[in-house]
Amino acid sequence: MTPLWQSQPVGVVGLGLIGGSLGLDLRRQGATVHALVHRAETAERARQRELADRVDTDPAVLAECGLVLLCLPLDRLLAPEPALRAALPPAAVVTDVGSVKGPLLAAWEPWLGGRFVGSHPMAGTARCGVEAGEEGLFRGRPWVVTPTPRTDPAALEAVETLAQALGALPIRCEAGDHDRAVALISHLPVLVSAALLRAADEGATAELAPLVRTLASSGFADTSRVGGGNPELGALMARHNRPALRAALAAYRHALDDLEGLVEGGDWEGLRQRLEHCQMLRPGFLKD
Amino acid sequence: MTPLWQSQPVGVVGLGLIGGSLGLDLRRQGATVHALVHRAETAERARQRELADRVDTDPAVLAECGLVLLCLPLDRLLAPEPALRAALPPAAVVTDVGSVKGPLLAAWEPWLGGRFVGSHPMAGTARCGVEAGEEGLFRGRPWVVTPTPRTDPAALEAVETLAQALGALPIRCEAGDHDRAVALISHLPVLVSAALLRAADEGATAELAPLVRTLASSGFADTSRVGGGNPELGALMARHNRPALRAALAAYRHALDDLEGLVEGGDWEGLRQRLEHCQMLRPGFLKD
Numbered sequence: 001m002t003p004l005w006q007s008q009p010v011g012v013v014g015l016g017l018i019g020g021s022l023g024l025d026l027r028r029q030g031a032t033v034h035a036l037v038h039r040a041e042t043a044e045r046a047r048q049r050e051l052a053d054r055v056d057t058d059p060a061v062l063a064e065c066g067l068v069l070l071c072l073p074l075d076r077l078l079a080p081e082p083a084l085r086a087a088l089p090p091a092a093v094v095t096d097v098g099s100v101k102g103p104l105l106a107a108w109e110p111w112l113g114g115r116f117v118g119s120h121p122m123a124g125t126a127r128c129g130v131e132a133g134e135e136g137l138f139r140g141r142p143w144v145v146t147p148t149p150r151t152d153p154a155a156l157e158a159v160e161t162l163a164q165a166l167g168a169l170p171i172r173c174e175a176g177d178h179d180r181a182v183a184l185i186s187h188l189p190v191l192v193s194a195a196l197l198r199a200a201d202e203g204a205t206a207e208l209a210p211l212v213r214t215l216a217s218s219g220f221a222d223t224s225r226v227g228g229g230n231p232e233l234g235a236l237m238a239r240h241n242r243p244a245l246r247a248a249l250a251a252y253r254h255a256l257d258d259l260e261g262l263v264e265g266g267d268w269e270g271l272r273q274r275l276e277h278c279q280m281l282r283p284g285f286l287k288d
Numbered sequence: 289m290t291p292l293w294q295s296q297p298v299g300v301v302g303l304g305l306i307g308g309s310l311g312l313d314l315r316r317q318g319a320t321v322h323a324l325v326h327r328a329e330t331a332e333r334a335r336q337r338e339l340a341d342r343v344d345t346d347p348a349v350l351a352e353c354g355l356v357l358l359c360l361p362l363d364r365l366l367a368p369e370p371a372l373r374a375a376l377p378p379a380a381v382v383t384d385v386g387s388v389k390g391p392l393l394a395a396w397e398p399w400l401g402g403r404f405v406g407s408h409p410m411a412g413t414a415r416c417g418v419e420a421g422e423e424g425l426f427r428g429r430p431w432v433v434t435p436t437p438r439t440d441p442a443a444l445e446a447v448e449t450l451a452q453a454l455g456a457l458p459i460r461c462e463a464g465d466h467d468r469a470v471a472l473i474s475h476l477p478v479l480v481s482a483a484l485l486r487a488a489d490e491g492a493t494a495e496l497a498p499l500v501r502t503l504a505s506s507g508f509a510d511t512s513r514v515g516g517g518n519p520e521l522g523a524l525m526a527r528h529n530r531p532a533l534r535a536a537l538a539a540y541r542h543a544l545d546d547l548e549g550l551v552e553g554g555d556w557e558g559l560r561q562r563l564e565h566c567q568m569l570r571p572g573f574l575k576d
Contacts, residue, residue: 122503122505141505142502142503142505144503171499171502171503173499177495177496177499178499178503180492180496181492181496181499181500181503182503184487184488184491184492184500185488185500185503185504185505185507185508186503186505186507186508188484188487188488189484189507189508189511189512190507190563191544191547191548191551192480192481192483192484192511192544193480193511194543194547194562194563194566195480195540195543195544195547196476196477196480196540196543197566197569197570197573198539198543198546198562198565198566198569199472199476199536199539199540199542199543200472200473200476200569200573201569202539202542202543203472203535203536203538203539203540204468204469204472207465208465208468208469211459211461211465211466211469212469212472212473212573213572213573214430214459215410215430215432215459215466215469215470215473215474216473216573216574217410217429217430217473217474217575219473219474219477219478219513219514220473220474220477220573221573221574221575222510222511222513222514223477223480223481223510223511223513223514224477224570224573225507225510225511225570226507226510226511227563227566227570228566228567228569228570228571229563229567230567231560231561231562231563231564231566231567232560234559234560234563235556235557235559235560235563236556238551238556238559239554239556239559242551242554245551246551246552247491248487248491249548249551250491251486251487251490251491252483252484252487252491253544253548254487254490255482255483255484255486255487255490256479256480256483256541256544258486259479259482259483260479260537260541263479263526263530263533263534263537264534266527266530268523268524268526268527269523271522271523271526271527272519272520272522272523273519274482274486274519275478275482275515275517275519275522275523276519277486278482278485278486278515278516278519279516279517279518279519281485281486281488281489281516282485282512282513282515282516283516284501285485285488285500285501285504285508285509285512286504286509287505287509
């Protein structure tokens, strides 16, 4: 069977990092891409970059699409504009790329039913906006799909086939499991890392501050990277994944309390054993 | 004036990552390197790798050296073996490479006086042992020297000239300032990052654990890197820099409490502002 995205145009709503990258990859795969963007300047630049076959600010551009990919920021996915909702073709499979899945399913499934498939391609760079999209962004990366009992199997298959065609690795799981997992490995690290940046700033006197900055090396750069990332994205993820993030913070606090207690108590052999355990844990979280 | 390390042999005590790298770089600079190691197998392998001109397990190998670099782990630097102490030539300039400077000065300066210079070349890789040494490790890296009022200016100059010859950037500061700075940018990140690894492990149920590991990506890998590092080194640094590390942990806890409070209170604009501040702070800690 010809994949859905080869027999009809594919709609892409939003041409930022994820939408733009999807547009480029889909076109390379022979798909026809119809893109909806908010601003005329974005549309013009997207046409120059050839991110899609058609780019428009009029939602009618989605009219013939059999599959629509919603590539908007989380807040706009959770409160879609009426014009966008009205323009989605009545039979189209609709998926999204939001980084929190439970609230998105709660927002979209009651309305679209089984033809809405929650998904989350887990790829990114530090860039954003219409200049950010790049070819091959999803290659080798997990692409989570979160079907529910209502999900239409054909819609699910359409999204998974798309993910595979772009070189991503489809992973099926429940939305709640996805949200708890990303709280631990994506949203918690942002706060942990941001707090480190503030401690390195606020923990130094004015006299010490220049030395602290001079001596910071690759270890500090790595540990502080995600804490110095996009603040809008960080706040949105926290907002919309709050229960899971609170649980992750509680687990973090428990672990930090334990390590701090060993320092307070001068239990250096205990500290060495905990750090040895961490050294043993880490490879399980790394890709080959 | 010919640098001290070109007119007489340079002694290197310990040929792990730092000592081995120093040996290779010094030999390239035309110095004659006499190295003292603990075990005969290490000596044999060091000779094969040509890390020094002479390698011995007998401290007498240091007899003719005008400059001796102590490249031992922190605990062995703080409690040097009597045979090593006895073998240090009476007029030699002695320096060390330990990552905490206050306790080292307290241990060595009362005995060696002005010819002991505390120093800390801030370079490293994840490797250790006699296989780890590599050429060019110090190039472009800070090399802290911590003179005191007792320090002999000629001894200080000898160490700074050495650092410069290896391409490092000598930075003079007080030992206490060094120790407070590295607590914030090196020792604190180890605990912050280790606690993240434990939270990602302990914060997940047995059912969720495989998904958490599958979805962990580059952000988690970066934030957890130093927490999964050498446990002996992490525990030693904490032990010997305890007051500064406790102060750094207090600053960290204050910052984390604030961020967590915003999540608890649902103050998303406040959280966005804090993350924006962190984004602004981070470039100040990065090298060009």
